[in-house]
Amino acid sequence: MLTQADIQKLLQVLATKEDISQLSGKIDNIETRVDRLENKVDSLDIKINALDNKVNALDNKVDALDNKVNALNNKVDQGFQRLEDKIDRIHEFADNVDEEVVQHEKRLKRIETRLTLPPI
Structure with missing residues (x-):
């Protein structure tokens, strides 16, 4: 049989309906906060994917x-x-023209010396 001391210990350990109600409310609050955080994470994932797409396009x-x-x-x-x-x-052409000019000058001098004409 339980003694009075044992009953007191059990009462200290056992939760009351009010305790259970408070715990339930706190658990609901935590679940709500977790849901909000999950929604934020989902929103951030969507934004990150959009940024990844923009980066890939760039x-x-x-x-x-x-x-x-x-x-x-x-x-x-x-x-x-x-x-x-x-x-x-163009340089080759200029060189060829220069060479032809020199040859014509030589030819002209030869002709001038043969004809004994005064130089032009």
């Missing part, structure tokens, strides 16, 4: 711009190469 744009810049650099290099080739041809 990466694609940067890649496209990089490809365009490389293509333009190649065209500029080709243009400079063609320009250098044309300049080289």
